[in-house]
Amino acid sequence: MWQSLYAELKDKGFMVVAVAEESRGADHARPWIEQAKSEYWQLIDTEHRLEDLYNLSNVPQAIWIDEQGRIVRPPETAGSTDHFRRMDLKTRTMTPEDQAGRLAARQAYFDAVRDWVNTGKHALPADDARARLPKVTPRIAEARTRFRLGVWLRAHGSAAEGDRQMNEASTLHPESWSLWRQAADLDEVGKASGPDFWKRVQALGERPYYPPPKL
């Protein structure tokens, strides 16, 4: 997904690190990675360590990090939009207007990354960056811990107990779509976008599924 941007900017001191949040294991990500033929790093995060460290809650989210290793944009939606919520569920298609809006938003995000690399634009001052950080609560910390245990139990012959830990993790941190999906859907790809998913998305009401980045 980021290959064209990377190819364009790699000689300007730019790097992309794509991280697959895959508690089901590396083999689930492999075909996608092989097909992408990307030159940047494609890493596999079977324990969702990045979500723990950076307090992430959905995919795709991106973090911008400068040459000194400082966070200049905290986690935010990386190029995706809520247009999908209006799609026709029978045909799985969006109106031409929504398709265009979706593409335009993605393009705007790509442009922002390009501007940042070329001119430093969009890098936030420290106070602004800090103000946008999602706060880790004790409930979220417990959710991560139960998730960690759940992944281990699933991988070591205790699937039912692992599922229970995963479900408790999702209950403790209901804003995390990532925890919900890992708890709901282990073997069946596609189930994560089934009726339960749509019901949960609809329950958001006016709240966004992908909060737009404030560029």
Add this chain to the structure above:
Amino acid sequence: MTKILTPTDQFEVSTRDGLWMSAADALRVTGFALKPEGMCRDEICVPMSAGSVKGAEVDVEAFWKKLGGPVIASDVGDVWALGAPAEERNAALEGLQAPDFTLPDIDGTPRSLSELRGRKVFVATWASW
């Protein structure tokens, strides 16, 4: 042996009555050393109550909870997960220094964010689900 999962590592440790273990194992698992002042790492010492230290043994469950971190055990108590305290995560992020991580690529080669110092780095998550 008891399996202990920390946010970035895992250990096999000899324990009794929950997470009582030798001070040497407690240091290995938590990074904190037992001293007269409490459990200490660098400049920080967490005072320990009399009931959570016996000779050269430490109740790591009590210690970790005092640190503010979650402690979750499997049903039969053979696997324990020690989670990062919320405040530790918040403090790290508010410092704005990007937390380092090491993850394998598809061939298993470990890659660390810190190797990329000197470049602008765009870290993006995705998933096949």
